[in-house]
Amino acid sequence: MAIRNIxxxxxxxxxxxxxxxxxxxxxxxxxxxxxxxxxAGANGxxxxxxxxxxxxxxVVISIPEQEVELELVNPEITEQSxxxxxxxxxxxxxxxxxxxxxPLKVTAKAFDRNGKEFTVTGEGLLARCICHELDHxxxxxxxxxxxxxxxxxxxxx
Numbered sequence: 001m002a003i004r005n006i007x008x009x010x011x012x013x014x015x016x017x018x019x020x021x022x023x024x025x026x027x028x029x030x031x032x033x034x035x036x037x038x039x040a041g042a043n044g045x046x047x048x049x050x051x052x053x054x055x056x057x058x059v060v061i062s063i064p065e066q067e068v069e070l071e072l073v074n075p076e077i078t079e080q081s082x083x084x085x086x087x088x089x090x091x092x093x094x095x096x097x098x099x100x101x102x103p104l105k106v107t108a109k110a111f112d113r114n115g116k117e118f119t120v121t122g123e124g125l126l127a128r129c130i131c132h133e134l135d136h137x138x139x140x141x142x143x144x145x146x147x148x149x150x151x152x153x154x155x156x157x
Contacts, residue, residue: 001033003041004052009093009141013050018057018137021073024115028058032071032113035060044091046129048136051092059110059133061126068126075110075134084124087150088132088142098146102128 007013021028031054039047039060049058061070082104089097107121108130122130132142143149 001030001037004034004038006038006042006047006091007051007053009090009096009143011053013053013055014092014136014141015139016050016055017139018048018050018055021056021058021111024073024111024113028056028073029113031056031058032060032073036062036071042091045125046133047091048133050136050139057137059130059137061129061133063125063129066126068122070120071113072108072110072120072130072133073113073115075108075130075137077106077108077130077134078119079105079107079121080127081105084128085147086128088128088146090132090142093141093143095152096143097150098143099148099150100128100132100142100145101147102131106130108134 046061049056057074059072080103084104085101088100105123106127109119
């Protein structure tokens with residue numbers, strides 16, 4: 001496993017749509033393991049493959065306080081309901097936060113690293129995280145969805 005560099009805003013890889021994963025092999029497992037280690041090292045809750053320069057539809061999510069550890073390959077949101085409005089940031093846009101509306105609850109289908117399909121339903125922070133990371137797979141940064149960006153004094157409140 002290795003910690004990879006997190007691509008920052010301005011790198012055109014973040015604006016590209018990702019390719020579907022077709023091979024569930026050791027290379028995919030290594031990417032997922034590296035992404036999990038990179039996410040842990042960055043103290044984030046979610047990381048998408050393009051954030052480490054790889055244009056594949058792979059996401060990892062880690063929310064320890066909710067005991068959530070997810071590996072999502074080729075994820076798609078199948079259901080969403082409700083609405084939440086909250087502050088959102090991104091490891092690719094350091095020290096920037098914005099107010100973003102997201103669904104309150106989402107269900108997504110995905111594959112695990114071995115190619116087995118599963119579904120996951122999340123509410124609140126997990127729903128926000130799933131939506132945020134899946135946006136990365138489409139080349140969309142949270143700033144494009146932000147109703148407004150927050151200034152540092154607002155974050156302290």
